[in-house]
Amino acid sequence: xxDVSLHNVAKSFGATEILRDIDLSVADGEFVVFVxxxxxxxxxxxxxxxxxxxxxxxxxxxxxxxxxxxxPADRKIAMVFQSYALYPHMNVYKNMAFGLKFAKTNKxxxxxxVRQAAEILKLTPLLDRKPRELSGxxxxxxxxxxxxxxxxxxxxxxxxxxxxxxxxxxxxxxxxAKLHRDxxxxxxYVTHDQVEAxxxxxxxxxxxxxxxxxxxxxxxxxxxxxxxxxxxxxxxxRMNFIKGQVLRLEGGSATLGFAGTxxxxxxxxxxxxxxxxxxxxIRPEHxxxxxxxxxxxxxxxxxxxxxxxxxxxxxxLASGDDVIVRAPGETDATPGGAYTAHVPARAxxxxxxxxxxxxxxxx
Amino acid sequence: xxxxxxxxxxxxxAVPARSRFPIHIAVFLAPALAIYTLFSIYPLIDTxxxxxxxxxxxxxxxxxxxxxxxxxxxDPNWSGQxxxxxxxxxxxxxxxxxxxxxxxxxxxxxxxxxxxxxxSVYRTLIFLPTMLSVVIIGFIWQLILNPLWGIAPSLLKAVxxxxxxxxxxxxxxxxLLTVSLISVWQFVGIPMMLIYAALLNIPDDLLDAxxxxxxxxxSVFWFVRLPLILPTLGVVSIxxxxxxxxxxxxxxxxxxALAGPNFSTDIxxxxxxxxxxxxxxxxxxxxxxxxxxxxxxxxILVGVLIYLFGVQRRLQxxxx
Amino acid sequence: xxxxxxxxRIAVHVALILYTILALGPILLILVNAFKTRRAIFADPLxxxxxxxxxxxxxxxxFANADFGLYFFNSLTVTLVSLVLIVLIGAMAAWALTEYxxxxxxxxxxxxxxxxxxxxxxxxxSILRMMVELxxxxxxxxxxxxYVAQGxxxxxxxxxxxxxxIPKDLRDAARCDGVSEYRIFASIILPLISPAIATVAVxxxxxxxxxxWFPLILAPGDGKQTITLGxxxxxxxxxxxxxxxxxxxxxxxxxxxxxxxxxxxYLVRGLTAGAVK
Numbered sequence: 030x031x032d033v034s035l036h037n038v039a040k041s042f043g044a045t046e047i048l049r050d051i052d053l054s055v056a057d058g059e060f061v062v063f064v065x066x067x068x069x070x071x072x073x074x075x076x077x078x079x080x081x082x083x084x085x086x087x088x089x090x091x092x093x094x095x096x097x098x099x100x101p102a103d104r105k106i107a108m109v110f111q112s113y114a115l116y117p118h119m120n121v122y123k124n125m126a127f128g129l130k131f132a133k134t135n136k137x138x139x140x141x142x143v144r145q146a147a148e149i150l151k152l153t154p155l156l157d158r159k160p161r162e163l164s165g166x167x168x169x170x171x172x173x174x175x176x177x178x179x180x181x182x183x184x185x186x187x188x189x190x191x192x193x194x195x196x197x198x199x200x201x202x203x204x205x206a207k208l209h210r211d212x213x214x215x216x217x218y219v220t221h222d223q224v225e226a227x228x229x230x231x232x233x234x235x236x237x238x239x240x241x242x243x244x245x246x247x248x249x250x251x252x253x254x255x256x257x258x259x260x261x262x263x264x265x266x267r268m269n270f271i272k273g274q275v276l277r278l279e280g281g282s283a284t285l286g287f288a289g290t291x292x293x294x295x296x297x298x299x300x301x302x303x304x305x306x307x308x309x310x311i312r313p314e315h316x317x318x319x320x321x322x323x324x325x326x327x328x329x330x331x332x333x334x335x336x337x338x339x340x341x342x343x344x345x346l347a348s349g350d351d352v353i354v355r356a357p358g359e360t361d362a363t364p365g366g367a368y369t370a371h372v373p374a375r376a377x378x379x380x381x382x383x384x385x386x387x388x389x390x391x392x
Numbered sequence: 393x394x395x396x397x398x399x400x401x402x403x404x405x406a407v408p409a410r411s412r413f414p415i416h417i418a419v420f421l422a423p424a425l426a427i428y429t430l431f432s433i434y435p436l437i438d439t440x441x442x443x444x445x446x447x448x449x450x451x452x453x454x455x456x457x458x459x460x461x462x463x464x465x466x467d468p469n470w471s472g473q474x475x476x477x478x479x480x481x482x483x484x485x486x487x488x489x490x491x492x493x494x495x496x497x498x499x500x501x502x503x504x505x506x507x508x509x510x511x512s513v514y515r516t517l518i519f520l521p522t523m524l525s526v527v528i529i530g531f532i533w534q535l536i537l538n539p540l541w542g543i544a545p546s547l548l549k550a551v552x553x554x555x556x557x558x559x560x561x562x563x564x565x566x567x568l569l570t571v572s573l574i575s576v577w578q579f580v581g582i583p584m585m586l587i588y589a590a591l592l593n594i595p596d597d598l599l600d601a602x603x604x605x606x607x608x609x610x611s612v613f614w615f616v617r618l619p620l621i622l623p624t625l626g627v628v629s630i631x632x633x634x635x636x637x638x639x640x641x642x643x644x645x646x647x648x649a650l651a652g653p654n655f656s657t658d659i660x661x662x663x664x665x666x667x668x669x670x671x672x673x674x675x676x677x678x679x680x681x682x683x684x685x686x687x688x689x690x691x692i693l694v695g696v697l698i699y700l701f702g703v704q705r706r707l708q709x710x711x712x
Numbered sequence: 713x714x715x716x717x718x719x720x721r722i723a724v725h726v727a728l729i730l731y732t733i734l735a736l737g738p739i740l741l742i743l744v745n746a747f748k749t750r751r752a753i754f755a756d757p758l759x760x761x762x763x764x765x766x767x768x769x770x771x772x773x774x775f776a777n778a779d780f781g782l783y784f785f786n787s788l789t790v791t792l793v794s795l796v797l798i799v800l801i802g803a804m805a806a807w808a809l810t811e812y813x814x815x816x817x818x819x820x821x822x823x824x825x826x827x828x829x830x831x832x833x834x835x836x837x838s839i840l841r842m843m844v845e846l847x848x849x850x851x852x853x854x855x856x857x858x859y860v861a862q863g864x865x866x867x868x869x870x871x872x873x874x875x876x877x878i879p880k881d882l883r884d885a886a887r888c889d890g891v892s893e894y895r896i897f898a899s900i901i902l903p904l905i906s907p908a909i910a911t912v913a914v915x916x917x918x919x920x921x922x923x924x925w926f927p928l929i930l931a932p933g934d935g936k937q938t939i940t941l942g943x944x945x946x947x948x949x950x951x952x953x954x955x956x957x958x959x960x961x962x963x964x965x966x967x968x969x970x971x972x973x974x975x976x977x978y979l980v981r982g983l984t985a986g987a988v989k
Contacts, residue, residue: 081600102606114601117710118619127615128605161710179605416893417808421820424805424864431861432827435835435842442837499731502724514728516976518735523972523979525922525940528964531947532738535957543741543757577735630829638831641924645944661833668837678837685834696829 031092031105031182031215032057033078038087040073040239047073048239051087055217055232060209063219064226064262065236071219072187074236078217079108079185092182102131107176108185111192113168115160115175121147122156125175132179139178146177149211166197173208186218190225202228223263227251235259257384260310266341268310268378269352275305281389285309285379288348290324292374300387307387310378313341313353316370323371326352330368333360344368436689442682453679460683474684476655477663478691480568484659485636487572488579493628495576496583501613503584504591515588519581526578530645533574537561561646564656571657575642579635583628590624591617623707630699637692640665660688739965746770746958753954770959774946777956780963782935783942790852790938791921794859798916799909801860802867803875807897810872811883827865832858833925843930850934858926863916870915874908875901910978921968939964 038051048070055061063071076082078089080101089096096104107128115124122143129139147153150170160168169189176184186205190198206229209216220226226233227247235242235250235258243255247263254260260268273287283296287309301307317323328346335358342354342362354370362368381387446456464470499518503511521529537544537560545557560570594617602612640661643651649666651658666674668681744760745753752765759765774780809821832839839858840849848854878901886896927941937945943964950956972979 076600079600079604081603100606101604106604108601108604110597110601112595112597114595114597116598116602116616127602127607131606131608131611175601175605414812414814414893417812417814419894420804420808420897423801424824424868425820427801427857427861428824428827428864431839431842431857432832432835432864433823435832435838436830438838438841439835495731499728502728505724508724510725510728512977514732516973517732518728519976520969520972521735521739523918523968524739524965525924525943525968527922527924527940527944528961531943531957531961532742535954536738536741541754541757541954546757580735634829634831638833640833641922644924644928664834678841682837685837689830689834692830692834 033183033215033217034090035074035078036088036090038074038077038089039085040070040077040082041085046239048077051241053234053241053244055215057215058213060206060216060218060229060231061234062226062230062232063217063234063236064221064223065242066262067221069236070239071221071234071236075108075185075187075217075219078104078183079106080104081108102128105182106185107179107181107183108187109172109176109189111188113160113172113189113192115168115171117160120157120159121152121163121171121174124160124171125178128175128179142178142180143174146174149177149208150174165193166201169193169201170204173205177208177212182215184214184216186216188220189218190220190222205229223265227263233263235262237262253386253388254310254378255386257308257310257380260378260380260386264312266313266353268312269350271309271311271346271348271350271352273307273309275301275303275307278303283379285377288326288346288350290326290372292324292372292377294374294377294379295389296379296387297389300381306382308380308384310380311352311372311376313355315376316352316354316372318356318370323373326370326372328352328368330362330364330366332364333362335360342368342370344370439682440686440689442679443686445679445682447677447679460680461687463680464683464687470680473655473658473663474687477658477660480657481637481639481659483568484572484575484639485633487569488576488632488636489629491573492576492580493583493625493632495580496628497587497625499580499584500587500591501617503588506596515585519585521578522581524578526575526641527645529574529578530642533577534561534646537570562653564653567647567653567656571643571646574646575639578642582631586624586628586631587621590621594620620710623704623710626699626703626707629703630696633695633699634692637688637695660684660691664688739969742958742961743965746955746962750955753958767955768959770953770955770957771963773950773953773956774959774963777950778942778946778960779935780939780942780960783937783939784963784967786852786936787921787938787940790855790859791917793852793856794863794920795913795917797856797860798863798867799871799912802864802912803871803902803905804897805864806868806871806875807901809868810875824865824868827862828869832862836925836929840929848930850931850936852931852936854930855926855938858930859916859920859923863912863920866915867912870911871905871908874905874911878904910975914979 033053033055035051035053038048039046040048051074063074065071073082077084078091080096080099084097091104091106101108116127119127125143125146126139129142134142143156144153147156150173152167152170152174155163155167155171160171163171169192172189189205190201193201202225205218209229218225218229230247232244233247233250234244237258242262243250243259245253250259250263254263254268257270261270271287273285275283276286276291277284278301281295281298282293283301284291284293285307287307292309316326326346328344331343331345331351333343334341338358340356340358340360340362342356342360343351344354345351352370354368356362379387443460444455444457445453446459447453464474502508503515535541539545539557539559545554548554548557558566560566598616598620599612602616607615637660639659643657643659643662644665647657647662649662649669649671651662664681664684666676667684668676668678670676741757745757747761747768748759748765749767749769752759752761756765761767805824809817843849843854846854848857882900882904883896886900891899921938922940923938924940924944927938928944931937932941943960946960947957950960
């Protein structure tokens, strides 16, 4: 088993910078998820670790060994591709055995490993089938099986679930999580889906524009997003953002004015000055109806989505800001009517003009 | 262009059947079927029919059964020429299979390398000779290889092969090879393009997966790319076969209907032309010409059938 | 990969450049020497024409002795009329075969497929006989009829594949509006297949323009020669006049060269699109 570390990794195609200043360490046995919008460089970073792309600068270490110059096959990694990349002219058995052919593994050992992987993934009855005779979920398992037989130190997954339908996706997600528990191997997983990231990862790496925005455990990112981008990316529905201003500052206590209301939060020393513009963030699920010490937000209802166990109220505030509020499933609110939501100060996120979180003890 | 029947069968269920044969379908189909039948299928059938007749000096024709074919295959005046043309045609085809399709495959491999700069420029320029008329190409090479002009020997001398030069088109021993290579030179672009398109069709992920699996460039080619483009190589082969056994223009342009020297470049196309129209002292014979054409038709059909039932069925087409 | 130039890549480019030179060299050699005096053609075949060696005497002789303008016009007429007919008639048949399910559909498709694999050339004996009877020998009509028959099968296949990709909803929407089948074809299908014409053109126009066989058999005289046949006849006659031979070849090459370089993007795309099938 192995750890992976990246130091100052950079990548550019000609003049276009794809990745810069990537520093990251992945501990042995960790499940790390790279998440970010498309084009953020997360897949390129995975391919760099795999050895399918060269770096323009920096160093990659797997198992404390510099691997920059090593070809993919010598890095003790295995990769599961988004399209599964199964060889269409080979049956399931041969697909899984293909990589071992080049590792000079003897036939009996190849057979043992392929059958063992097939057993784990419930592929044994399908070993003679060609990929085109398999369902999407089965192909996906073959792709994972092909990775398992190589007995790699690090598993790399490139958006492996994006070609599956919703139900199968949840299923396979659970299987991958179980596989990680059983094998105890280091896994690096790329996705643009924050739900996958939240459910699978022991550590999430949020990326944007070729840079790492924040690294942390899933709940840590949810509770304490370090900047506007991470705050907006993690959580569904998206966090509400309202423009505001610093009204008063007394010691660490800042009084913020936003959308016609006020709230007091504790901020990092020196992070803000009176009159500074700020962005206030509040998750839909943290808004309350009523509540004595909570700041009220008043507006009119644009639309209501009823999901059964809860409802989402889309409302426009008098200040012109649009916000989403999670309300109980049985709500008597109606479109066009007035609505008031309350914002508890402890649930507020506050970001300065450059988008960095200014709350004390966070960020 | 080969799995025609399959695609047609799939597409046939577009609209539910109607009880009465609708007139508009007939209107849409009629012009194509009429011209195609009248000027393609009917002449082919009529040619086969004609091959069973013999004509005399007065132009009267009489049914002679397979007599023309017996003449063609066993009469010393005919069979020598026929088998000579057939043998030459076979050599012509084999040279194309090995050299033309080999170079085409090689070029396609180079052109399909990832992030190759100038790829489309190379493709466009290398394909250019294919666009020109075979006749023009024939004349161009005839001039270049002409010892009178001397450009070929001086170019060869420049690379140290001066003593190698000879009047290749004029020697019996080298004329067929030379003509074949001229044709190869012109048509390399076609296998190159077809194979290039097939290679592009292979997803990058598949090649990346093979790389991660530890396959080197040679193994990726041998175990992944080659098996996946086999169906295309099959199509290229049958297209080469049909085109080669139907060739005429190049040899007629360079060597004339007599396909000299001493018939050493004679192929079935030129033999057919001479038989039909006559040359020098021999009078042209439509019925013997029809017999030669029918023989060519049979050769091509045998080739196509071997391909369709022997080769194509074994080559699984892959969808990605 | 990456900005660093690897030695392997250089070798690839060297190989490709060498082959490109091999492919273009002979053609350029003809074009260059067509504008040189006879003496310069032999003394310095690889040199470009300069003030002393430049001449157009070959072209003057070609124009004096052969009507290349007419041959060119003949070729253009035959090729364009054939293409238009093949696309129009082929699209109608392709539409009928892909859109409607009727008895004999598969059979007709197979019947047409014969023409893809079997060269129509082999029916020349009967074609000539028919053209004699129809009094069409030495007419462009004879060539056009044969070329249309020759080009239709492949065109129907290509256009059929293309028509299948046109969303079915478009036609069904029109049917709901009560539009006739003829109008659906003329005002929906025909305009939408224009991209496929490039592919059809590669497979039909080029062989037609370059063909020697049928012009030689069906229209060898009476000023109905195509450019290919015209060049062939001219060179046969003036074989020792190097200036004239080179000039006539240049005249035959130049228009194709210009058109090819102008439209190569579409042609190459058309070819690879057709090839994927």
